[in-house]
């Protein structure tokens with residue numbers, strides 16, 4: 001399939017996917033141009049993937065009702081995208097405390113289902129040094145959702161002006177979880193620095209640079225305010241960083257909902273949309289698929305797909 005055609009179709013479909021799972025709307029405080037159909041020449045765009053330890057879990061927690069009780073060691077992932085001279089992070093991995101005392105930090109019930117194994121050097125700010133940057137150098141952070149293995153290291157942005165974009169609905173859920181004070185998949189301690197962060201809510205499709213190369217779009221189901229990220233790299237296939245809207249390729253291939261879901265039917269709708277995007281040449285990147293990540297470049301090597 002000619003790449004020019006597939007890219008155009010892909011973007012159309014990405015918009016349609018957002019419409020099917022959430023309102024396509026102008027984001028709050030963004031530079032989005034959702035009605036634009038002829039983007040300016042794109043800056044050079046490249047993505048980098050990082051692994052942040054593993055979670056020792058069982059298959060049913062990732063693939064609903066599937067191979068119940070089977071041990072499953074899954075990687076934790078986050079991404080940094082270079083757009084021209086700007087750097088953007090998508091998710092952050094676990095908090096640094098997870099490398100020191102996971103049971104105390106995440107709590108016993110959580111670690112019984114998902115036991116993290118992480119080294120100090122796998123923490124967000126240590127790893128992005130490989131790209132020659134520090135958290136304060138980021139143009140923006142986009143968070144898929146507030147869960148502990150995705151938003152855990154946002155304390156690195158404390159005291160900076162770096163905007164952290166979440167769907168507005170997810171911010172509301174995080175605030176409720178913090179007020180509740182219980183350790184669930186949302187760890188209140190991860191957000192104790194929330195007042196010192198530049199958190200911004202978006203609603204619907206969010207085109208960060210206004211050139212359709214780095215675009216967040218809602219994929220609710222796993223959580224109510226979950227979003228995924230489209231990245232049109234200058235080389236290779238366009239990427240859809242699914243985050244927890246697609247833990248593993250098997251979730252998508254067999255339409256198996258995630259083991260943890262706010263709304264199961266909606267989580268399956270997101271998987272259907274990903275499957276269709278794949279047919280037009282997009283690489284759908286799973287957040288936690290151990291087989292997939294065995295074969296992919298990570299660290300300072302450009303993520304190729």
Ligand SMILES: [Zn+2]
Pocket residue numbers: 145147185222244
């Ligand atoms: Zn999650």
